[in-house]
Amino acid sequence: MDLSIIILNYKTRGLLKQCLRGVQLFDLNLDYEIIVVDNNSRDGTIEMVKQEFPEIKLIASPVNNGHAAGSNLGLKEARGKYSLLLNTDIAILDNAIRKLYDFMETHPKAGLVGPKLLNPDGSIQLSCCKFPKFLIPIYRRTPLGKLWFAKKVLRKYLMLDFDHNQTRKVDWMLGACMMIKNEAMEKVGLMDERFFLYFEDVDWCRRFWQAGYDVYYFADVELVHYHRRESAENPGLKGVFSYPTRIHIASWLKYSAKYFGVKNKINNA
Numbered sequence: 001m002d003l004s005i006i007i008l009n010y011k012t013r014g015l016l017k018q019c020l021r022g023v024q025l026f027d028l029n030l031d032y033e034i035i036v037v038d039n040n041s042r043d044g045t046i047e048m049v050k051q052e053f054p055e056i057k058l059i060a061s062p063v064n065n066g067h068a069a070g071s072n073l074g075l076k077e078a079r080g081k082y083s084l085l086l087n088t089d090i091a092i093l094d095n096a097i098r099k100l101y102d103f104m105e106t107h108p109k110a111g112l113v114g115p116k117l118l119n120p121d122g123s124i125q126l127s128c129c130k131f132p133k134f135l136i137p138i139y140r141r142t143p144l145g146k147l148w149f150a151k152k153v154l155r156k157y158l159m160l161d162f163d164h165n166q167t168r169k170v171d172w173m174l175g176a177c178m179m180i181k182n183e184a185m186e187k188v189g190l191m192d193e194r195f196f197l198y199f200e201d202v203d204w205c206r207r208f209w210q211a212g213y214d215v216y217y218f219a220d221v222e223l224v225h226y227h228r229r230e231s232a233e234n235p236g237l238k239g240v241f242s243y244p245t246r247i248h249i250a251s252w253l254k255y256s257a258k259y260f261g262v263k264n265k266i267n268n269a
Contacts, residue, residue: 003032003101004083004182006074010039010064013048015088015226020053022092030101033057035074039064066196067175075190078182087176091224099221100179111184111213112205114173115221116164125225128170128217130157131206131264137252141245170217171209171264175201176225184213192258197244199251209264 005023009016016036023034037059038045049058059073071085082104084097096115103113117125136157139145145154155161159170178201188211191200205215 001033001080002030002082003028003097004074004078004080005032005034005086005097006037006071006078006083007034007086007088008037008039008067008070008074009041009045009088010070011041011043011045012088013041013043013045016045017048017052019086019088019090019092020049020056022090023086023097025092026095026097028095028098028101030098033079035059035077037061037070037074039066039070065193066200068191068195068200069193071175071200072190072193075185081182082179083182083185084179085175085177087225089226090177091226093222093224096221096223100218103216103218103221104179104181107214107216109214110181110216111188111208111211112173112178112180113216113218114178115223116217116219117174117176117225117227118222120224120226124164125227126158126160126164127174127176127225128162128164129159129172131171131202132157132252132255134256137249141248164217165219167219168217169214171215172202172205173215173217175204176227177223181213184208184211187211188213194254195251196247197251198248199255203255203258206259206264 007016007019034056036049036056039061040063046058046060049056057077059077061070061073075083082101084100100113100115104110114127117127119125133153139150139154144150188207192203195203208215
């Protein structure tokens with residue numbers, strides 16, 4: 001089988017239906033499967049998929065163990081040469097999935113590739129970044145980020161000087177849409193389930209690099225991402241009391257502890 005498309009859902013039944021229809025709209029000319037993992041949404045998603053998409057493989061998790069664990073349920077069942085992890089809030093444009101597949105076929109050292117993501121208004125969404133230094137989350141979530149030295153650090157981290165119409169190797173890609181070579185994943189391992197939400201994509205990309213594979217940003221593929229940065233909806237000290245921000249901080253601390261003193265193994269030339 002050429003490709004396994006894995007879509008993780010948690011209480012986004014309407015978006016999931018739209019995403020599935022978008023995937024099926026284009027003739028990929030590939031032998032592929034679609035796997036939907038539902039993280040115990042209890043919102044009618046299971047019934048909707050069974051009724052409207054009976055040909056799709058459905059994994060109904062009895063509990064919500066987070067994004068990494070839910071994605072791993074699908075990855076364990078994947079039979080394709082490549083796996084595409086897709087958020088439900090992604091709108092498929094053109095024949096984007098086939099283009100990602102063709103890119104992987106022509107780049108044998110690539111272990112993971114992600115596309116250019118657009119906001120609903122057509123502007124470019126920042127979907128590739130440098131690996132974060134320890135203070136990055138503090139700069140992004142508090143007024144300290146407005147200080148001149150913090151702005152300089154954030155600008156480099158967010159790759160604001162990079163021409164996002166250019167394909168290149170990057171440190172890490174946002175996990176909303178990423179295609180993985182399954183042969184590489186056997187060496188790298190599944191997502192680290194210690195990350196309930198946030199930083200699981202950063203960690204995974206870093207491990208691909210450490211295993212000797214390249215991570216790419218592919219500018220020739222565009223997808224619309226209806227992204228809500230929930231952890232940043234209440235900036236400053238008020239945000240610390242919000243649930244998404246607390247999860248974000250917890251994941252940041254786990255990531256920092258995991259890679260404390262570990263050097264990056266990256267070749268972004």
